[in-house]
Amino acid sequence: MEYLIGxxxxxxxxxxxxxxxxxxxxxxxxxxxxxxxxxxxxxxxQLYKMRNGYELSPAAAANFTRKNLADxxxxxxxxxxxxxxxxxxxxxxxxxxxxxxxSALAKAPFAAHGYGAFLTLSILDxxxxxxxxxxxxxxxxxxxxxxxxxxxxxxxxSFTVRLIDKDGIHDMEKLPIGPK
Amino acid sequence: HxxxxxxxxxxxRGKDIVVLxxxxxxVAKLQEERTVRKICALDEHVCMAFAGLTADARIVIxxxxxxxxxxxxxxxxxxxxxxxxxxxxxxxQRYTQSNGRRPFGISALIVGFxxxxxxxxxxxxxxxxxxxxxxxxxxxxxxxVREFLEKNYTxxxxxxxxxxxxxxxxxxxxxxQSGGKNIxxxxxxxxxxxxxxxxxxxxxxxEKEKEEEAEKKKQKKSS
Numbered sequence: 001m002e003y004l005i006g007x008x009x010x011x012x013x014x015x016x017x018x019x020x021x022x023x024x025x026x027x028x029x030x031x032x033x034x035x036x037x038x039x040x041x042x043x044x045x046q047l048y049k050m051r052n053g054y055e056l057s058p059a060a061a062a063n064f065t066r067k068n069l070a071d072x073x074x075x076x077x078x079x080x081x082x083x084x085x086x087x088x089x090x091x092x093x094x095x096x097x098x099x100x101x102x103s104a105l106a107k108a109p110f111a112a113h114g115y116g117a118f119l120t121l122s123i124l125d126x127x128x129x130x131x132x133x134x135x136x137x138x139x140x141x142x143x144x145x146x147x148x149x150x151x152x153x154x155x156x157x158s159f160t161v162r163l164i165d166k167d168g169i170h171d172m173e174k175l176p177i178g179p180k
Numbered sequence: 181h182x183x184x185x186x187x188x189x190x191x192x193r194g195k196d197i198v199v200l201x202x203x204x205x206x207v208a209k210l211q212e213e214r215t216v217r218k219i220c221a222l223d224e225h226v227c228m229a230f231a232g233l234t235a236d237a238r239i240v241i242x243x244x245x246x247x248x249x250x251x252x253x254x255x256x257x258x259x260x261x262x263x264x265x266x267x268x269x270x271x272x273q274r275y276t277q278s279n280g281r282r283p284f285g286i287s288a289l290i291v292g293f294x295x296x297x298x299x300x301x302x303x304x305x306x307x308x309x310x311x312x313x314x315x316x317x318x319x320x321x322x323x324x325v326r327e328f329l330e331k332n333y334t335x336x337x338x339x340x341x342x343x344x345x346x347x348x349x350x351x352x353x354x355x356x357q358s359g360g361k362n363i364x365x366x367x368x369x370x371x372x373x374x375x376x377x378x379x380x381x382x383x384x385x386x387e388k389e390k391e392e393e394a395e396k397k398k399q400k401k402s403s
Contacts, residue, residue: 039253040253043249043250043252043253044249046249046252047245047246047249050221050222050223050245050248050249051242051245
């Protein structure tokens with residue numbers, strides 16, 4: 001007996017939260033926890049800006065987020081969320097931070113969460129170089145999405161892509177990876 | 181010994197702009213000037229200037245800043261100027277009626293734009309009352325400046341953004357020793373964050389206008 005499985009997820013759900021002009025937080029996990037936690041961090045980062053007159057650096061924001069997550073972890077109400085924090089610092093340049101629901105924080109050249117990570121991390125391992133240009137980086141991202149389209153059980157019709165550089169956050173065209 | 185009650189502050193509500201002008205008190209030679217902040221942003225669209233005890237103001241400003249973000253978090257909207265003024269006033273009132281606490285020794289001028297675009301100016305005092313104003317002054321010689329504003333605040337006087345700014349400077353110059361060096365100005369325009377204003381050129385313009393007025397009067401008298 002043969003049958004086809006087609007599983008469709010919501011494809012217009014934006015999981016990225018703008019913490020500041022040059023920092024984005026991608027938050028996935030338990031429904032509700034994601035938005036609650038991410039918005040709480042977002043408002044606290046803004047409060048820091050109001051109090052001090054300048055914005056938190058990406059490294060500081062990542063560590064602040066980690067501390068918050070860790071504090072809640074051993075409370076009665078832990079947040080089950082996995083995060084990717086991306087930002088551009090004037091002094092240190094671009095930075096990517098990987099954080100999981102156990103509040104483990106790691107600065108990484110590339111990262112992924114979820115089942116898709118099983119497929120994409122090996123692509124990134126193979127083709128990532130520290131000196132990638134912007135176009136090469138976008139191409140690498142496209143390679144990952146092609147792999148997902150080939151081997152991943154879920155149908156992911158479109159991806160929201162954002163880019164952070166010294167001029168801030170830029171929306172790139174939605175990458176539709178249709179079936180070939 | 182706190183010197184903030186002796187600083188003159190002027191707030192003006194224009195059509196598309198709100199202006200806060202503050203007298204810059206000369207600091208001691210060895211003191212770093214930029215650590216004396218008198219105009220404080222509470223959120224991107226609201227700011228306040230205070231007269232009174234700086235230490236008390238720090239506490240109130242901090243509570244207001246947290247409340248601005250808390251409001252955004254729960255209601256997903258920025259505060260209206262009236263809301264945050266009411267919050268600050270309620271906070272001040274609580275300290276006039278509780279045991280063992282003394283009132284906050286500050287008066288505040290709170291300016292900003294609501295998200296529907298209306299400009300607002302409010303004043304609070306230590307008792308916890310607040311009122312909306314079209315233009316107001318607090319601090320040193322506030323009475324004199326308020327009288328000047330009562331005479332000169334007309335719809336034509338604030339017709340454009342620049343006119344509103346000039347009116348604020350003129351009001352300050354009534355009392356402050358002349359010169360742009362002694363005035364600090366902050367403006368908020370609709371949908372734009374707080375900006376410190378360059379006033380050297382405007383002050384020069386005002387001085388020139390004054391001279392021209394004086395010249396005209398002299399010529400009239402002589403003829």
